[in-house]
Amino acid sequence: MESLRTDAAETDLVSRSVPLSTPSFRAVLRDADAPRTVWSAPEEATVVGSGAAATLIADGSSRFSSIREAAESLFASGDVHAGTEAARPRLFGGFAFHADSTSGPPWEDFPGARFVFPRVQVTWTDGDAWVTVNAVGRDVDPDTVESRLDRERERIDSLRGPGSTAGPPGVTDRRRTTARADWRTGVEAAVSRIKSGDLRKVVLAQALDVDLAGTLSLPDVLTRLGRAYPECYRFLVEPEPSESRPQPSFFGATPERLVSLRGRTVETDALAGTTGRGETPAEDEWLAQELARDEKNAHEHDLVAETIAEQLSPFAGTVSTGSRRVKRLATVQHLWTPITATLDRDEHVLSLVEALHPTPAVGGLPPERALATIRETEPFDRGWYAAPVGWIDAAGYGTFAVALRSAVARGDTATLFAGVGIVADSDPDREWDEVQLKYRPILDELEREGDD
Numbered sequence: 334m335e336s337l338r339t340d341a342a343e344t345d346l347v348s349r350s351v352p353l354s355t356p357s358f359r360a361v362l363r364d365a366d367a368p369r370t371v372w373s374a375p376e377e378a379t380v381v382g383s384g385a386a387a388t389l390i391a392d393g394s395s396r397f398s399s400i401r402e403a404a405e406s407l408f409a410s411g412d413v414h415a416g417t418e419a420a421r422p423r424l425f426g427g428f429a430f431h432a433d434s435t436s437g438p439p440w441e442d443f444p445g446a447r448f449v450f451p452r453v454q455v456t457w458t459d460g461d462a463w464v465t466v467n468a469v470g471r472d473v474d475p476d477t478v479e480s481r482l483d484r485e486r487e488r489i490d491s492l493r494g495p496g497s498t499a500g501p502p503g504v505t506d507r508r509r510t511t512a513r514a515d516w517r518t519g520v521e522a523a524v525s526r527i528k529s530g531d532l533r534k535v536v537l538a539q540a541l542d543v544d545l546a547g548t549l550s551l552p553d554v555l556t557r558l559g560r561a562y563p564e565c566y567r568f569l570v571e572p573e574p575s576e577s578r579p580q581p582s583f584f585g586a587t588p589e590r591l592v593s594l595r596g597r598t599v600e601t602d603a604l605a606g607t608t609g610r611g612e613t614p615a616e617d618e619w620l621a622q623e624l625a626r627d628e629k630n631a632h633e634h635d636l637v638a639e640t641i642a643e644q645l646s647p648f649a650g651t652v653s654t655g656s657r658r659v660k661r662l663a664t665v666q667h668l669w670t671p672i673t674a675t676l677d678r679d680e681h682v683l684s685l686v687e688a689l690h691p692t693p694a695v696g697g698l699p700p701e702r703a704l705a706t707i708r709e710t711e712p713f714d715r716g717w718y719a720a721p722v723g724w725i726d727a728a729g730y731g732t733f734a735v736a737l738r739s740a741v742a743r744g745d746t747a748t749l750f751a752g753v754g755i756v757a758d759s760d761p762d763r764e765w766d767e768v769q770l771k772y773r774p775i776l777d778e779l780e781r782e783g784d785d
């Protein structure tokens with residue numbers, strides 16, 4: 334069923350911002366109210382959102398256009414004084430991977446699309462920080478918002494420094510949703526479909542449920558992920574919790590940008606093809622060169638770059654595909670091609686998100702057959718894993734990342750997700766190892782030394 338729920342219809346929006354003496358990210362996030370939001374991307378302002386002044390929810394295959402319309406109507410009534418571009422009010426959220434997401438565990442509280450307009454938004458940019466207070470409703474008035482802004486500034490200015498940090502909680506038990514033998518069968522079946530010409534590529538994923546020895550401190554986790562993966566997109570999204578379950582938190586540090594739009598300039602990345610990191614700089618370099626020369630990885634990657642360029646072509650007269658290179662992260666190295674385009678006309682970022690998702694970096698080719706193969710093979714629901722997460726502003730600009738290297742934490746459990754591209758010469762055991770490597774960024778935040 335397709336549905337759209339918004340508590341913003343026919344209401345007014347008031348937003349005010351003031352500069353802050355730069356607070357610590359960790360202290361602000363620790364003090365934030367649920368639902369909390371984090372967005373931190375290379376070359377962009379970092380944002381922490383606290384609470385929800387409005388929530389936009391949609392489901393089904395029209396979830397992208399429903400959110401776009403709801404966002405446009407929310408921002409249409411805006412009385413906004415931001416003071417600086419970075420502090421302007423924005424909506425933060427994301428989408429489910431499949432149009433018919435089932436909301437099985439751990440995704441019970443995650444609809445097909447959900448965006449939050451935070452009550453309080455703290456933004457860090459170029460050494461400065463700002464607080465923005467938002468209100469939405471029929472009776473909102475600027476004076477009330479301005480007095481809330483004074484109180485929020487005082488509250489944030491008085492937050493104590495970071496204090497002691499919490500390390501990984503430790504893992505007491507783990508359960509794979511895909512047994513090794515089933516993985517082999519699934520990959521072999523996909524390979525034979527590819528060899529028969531039925532499919533060209535499919536991305537198959539696994540999920541890993543872990544029990545934690547304590548709760549996860551997300552302010553500490555996201556701070557450390559920022560240090561270890563500065564070139565990645567860090568995010569945290571939290572739906573309203575149901576009364577019967579602890580608050581779920583979907584978070585991650587993904588290397589993959591789906592799309593960013595500013596003015597008529599579109600930037601995106603093809604990211605596919607993976608190898609590990611070496612023990613020494615020489616071994617690192619050797620692995621990078623082997624990845625760059627490897628035909629299987631080049632094929633897997635080029636399908637992604639070509640498809641993204643094709644999908645952008647109805648929007649843009651010129652699409653420029655850069656040269657293929659290697660992106661080195663703390664735990665893996667990927668083949669990466671930057672792609673830019675200039676739009677022929679103004680577009681909303683969500684039109685581009687809808688056209689691009691899922692790229693063959695996380696879905697496959699041809700798209701419908703790949704999605705059906707994913708559905709038949711994976712014994713779990715992807716939920717929001719490998720789907721777009723990001724932000725939208727009043728102009729329809731925004732940035733979306735592909736929610737990889739991610740997990741849902743809830744109380745003292747977490748579910749991690751990771752996948753790999755399968756092509757004709759994929760080997761099930763090597764692909765299994767690659768999945769384990771892609772769990773590392775999140776698993777390193779959960780495990781303690783000695784956990785097995």
Ligand SMILES: C=C(O[C@@H]1C=C(C(=O)O)C=C[C@H]1O)C(=O)O
Pocket residue numbers: 536538589604605606607667694695719737738750751752753754755771
């Ligand atoms: C699917 C994932 O990663 C994607 C698949 C890759 C590959 O198959 O080489 C590389 C980067 C991502 O596009 C994941 O991290 O879960």
